[in-house]
Amino acid sequence: MLKEAIYHRAGNNYAYAYDEKTLHIRLRTKKGDADKVSLIYGDPYDWTKDGWQTSSSPMTLSGTDEWFDYYLIEIQPPFRRLRYGFEITSGDETVVYTEKGFYDEAPFDDTAYYFCFPFLNAIDVFRAPSWVKDTVWYQIFPERFANGDLSNDPEGAVPWGSEEPKKDNFFGGDFQGVIDHIDHLVKLGVSGIYFTPIFKAKSNHKYDTIDYMEIDPQFGDKETFKKLVKVCHENGIKVMLDAVFNHSGYYFEPFQDVLKNEEKSRYKNWFHLREYPIVIEPRPNYDTFAFEKTMPKLNTENPEVREYLLKVARYWIEEFDIDGWRLDVANEVDHSFWREFRTAVKTAKSEAYILGEIWHDSMNWLQGDQFDAVMNYPFTNAALEFVAKNTIDAKVFAEKITAVMHMYPENVNEAAFNLLGSHDTKRVLNFCDGNKDKMKLLFLLMLTFKGTPCIYYGDEIGMTGEIDPGCRKCMEWDEEKQDLDLFNHIQTLLSLRKEHKVLANEGKLSFISAKGKTLLYEKSSYDESILILLNAGDAAVEKSFIIPEGYELLFGNDASEVIPPYGFSMYRKK
Template identity: 85%
Template sequence: MLKEAIYHRAGNNYAYAYDEKTLHIRLRTKKGDVDSVSLIHGDPYDWTKEGWQTSSSLMTLSGTDEYFDYYFIAIQPPYRRLRYGFEIKSGKETLIYTEKGFYEKAPFDDTAYYFCFPFLNAIDVFRAPSWVKDTVWYQIFPERFANGDTSNDPKGALPWASEEPQFNNFFGGDFQGVIDHIDHLVKLGVTGIYFTPIFKAKSNHKYDTIDYLEIDQQFGDKETFRELVKVCHENGIKVMLDAVFNHSGYYFEPFQDVLKKQEDSIYKNWFHLREFPIETEPRPNYDTFAFVADMPKLNTENPEVREYLLNVARYWVEEFDIDGWRLDVANEVDHSFWREFRTAVKSVKPEAYILGEIWHDSMSWLQGDQFDAVMNYPFTNAALDFVAKEAIDAKAFAEKMTSVLHMYPENVNEAAFNLLGSHDTKRVLTFCDENKDKMKLLFLLMLTFKGTPCIYYGDEIGMTGGMDPGCRKCMEWDEEKQDKDLFGHIQSLLSLRKEFKVLANEGEMKFLTAEGKTLAYERSKEQESVLVLINAGETVAELSVNMTEGYEKIFGHDFTGSLPPYGFSMFRKK
């Protein structure tokens, strides 16, 4: 066995409390290097005259990625304390792996050799809101969804969809437009709306906030927003707003005061200013989002800034009953602020959802004291690479997804925000070179994967568009131009996700086969099981899957050992 590849730590994603009684423990080994792993475990204080009392429990192989195998066990210590190690077997070789290293025989004279989970404190259990696991989100870019009230159109607003989207044009999308089309969302089957920023700002995207406590007048007033939230809730739809606390807009009053008074401004410590006078060209001499001079970075270590932003966080929950916050550029804000933010929001609404925009490994934000989830871009990238771009095969996709699923604790994975496209990316159909069959497969993958999925407005009816601003076209409301077949495909998947809870977050995910362009995986829990078969290639493909126990097709193409080009089938175990 390659000892250097064997890894465990008593925390984070390798040992954690799944609920108030259950510990999840994982071990990593070199791929294909081990025959079996057993957990040696016992209460650290359980001693008799025979010595320390331990048990041995066989772990299961929970997944394999490009380099490693992962072993897993769920265990319920009777006294919520645990000392443990691993018995690892490969052929005739047996190793005991503990916190102190490797041994040929298990040392039982002192529990200090072993990994330690001191006590399962209920307050330390990671708890995302329970409703999130069953939610399907729909992202709305308010300026481009629907214009329901032309009286609040911004100056120079163009007739709806009369031109291609630009960085600086307006079409008058507003809250009334969303209210008018709520039936579209109900019919599709979504149960949550994620709005990009709605607060007063100069741009059409509103990520350059002028006033965090005022709605941009082009969207309507606070009473209209209150009505929108009410209508959503009456239709079983949660509401999540986008908060930009990393930076403000150029016209944010405190920053304007700094520009006017320079070093004499009482707000100079609200920002990261390196020198005076303030300069914006060729690069700003103050910290910003990227190097965008119009987006000065807020100093969240400043007590006044913290209190201002925490008041914003509480205000929209208290006054308008919103259900969550999506946090822009979340990884560039200090952890201390996010801990206070969580406390402030949860004190008003304990079941509010807190989602961070982070594109990389986010374990340090997902330990129960900051975010409930992050945007699952590793899933996005792997799914697009596999189906849309054909840059990787099914085996590589399965390995990448196994790595993602083992990157975080299981209760974190259940709340992960999965997406295929957004206002920051090309549209999904454009990624697919307008191959609708590929797009159907991508939505099948997302809507049967662990986490809470999100549909970008218009993707369900086949809208196209390149990178910003192309991905921000006006929503197509002419039914003759909507792709009803694609809408029906996504609608059916959402119905299946509601009918079979294992397709959402009640079931384990296991890859059964991944070869070439073909993929088979199972979502199961106890007696319920759903099998998903995919052919992401342009030719007929055979799949070798054991279905002897009897399965009933619930969606997709007929399967008799092969699938047509870009074919898919879903079966439930009878």
């Protein structure tokens, strides 16, 4: 037994309250090392003349990644508090693992040896909005979705789709265009829209905010936006806006005052200015997003900045009834601000969704006091490597996804924002080198995974584009140029996800087989089981799957004899 690989901590993703009664406890061991793991546990105050009263229950192997096995147990302590340790058996060796280390036999003379979950306080339970688990998002880059009102086109705008997207060109996309095409979203089956920034800005992407309290005039006015939110809500669609609070734009009035008055500016402490005079070229001497001179970093430790941004957060909820905020460059803003932000947002609307843009391990932001979710790029990367890029096989993919599933508590995973592409990446079809069958597999993986998935506008009809600005083409509204087969594929998956909750967040994902480029996994709950088989390779696999008795084909190819290249089968237990 490799004791150095055994790991647990009494918190975060290893010991947490799943709900007001239930604790989830996990243990990590070396891959293939343990034959059996049990939890030894008891109430720390439950003593009799015979000593501390404990119980022992077996833990379940919940997954295996490249290096480790993970074990899980769900337990409901009658008095909401627990002391616990682990009994681990490997061959002829058995050890007891506690907070104080390893023992040949469990020490029962003092509960101080053991890991401690002091008390399950209801207020400490991680709670994302309940509606998020059933939501499928659709990301819209407003300048490129649809031009519904020519009268508000920015100066120099070119006709819709008349040229390739550039860093600085405009096509006139606006709110009226979204309203005009709401039926497209309803038909597809999405239930949430994530808008990239809509506030007044100079660029076409709007991540360089000039005024956080005003709509950019090229999108319409506040009345049109209010109408858009109303239309969305009438069609069962939530609305989430992009908050760029890490940095402002170059033409943000306080920054312009700083440029004009330098150290005499009343706004000098709104930014991170390193010295005077202020220098813009060749590299700014003030902190920015990356080294982008037009995006000066805001000082969110400054009380005036905090007050201003929190006012912004409340205003768009209270005045326009939006349903959530996506937070740009969220990891570069201090935790203290995000805690205040959460309080402000949840006070304005308790069921508002708070999503952080973070590309790495985000446990520090997901403990119930800051975000409800982050953008799940670890899932994105694993799926693209397996299907689109063909750089890993099914076994490695299953290991990577298992690691992703164990990065966070289960109730955090249920609200995770899953995506395949966005305005920050090249198009999914480009990742797939134009192979639409690969793209179908990617959507199959995402739409049968735990969390809340997001479709980037136009991916559902096969739009192409390299990384920014190529991924920001005008939406194609000519049906003759749309891939309607791809649209129907995604539409069917969304319909199945809605009809069979086991495919979404009410099902446990278990990998059954991963060989070569063929993957078999199950989504199961107490009353339903769906098997999903896919071939991410370019060659057919013969006799790849023996259909269990009592299962029927739900979607895809009949795999009883062969599964074609990039083919898939979905079977449901009758």
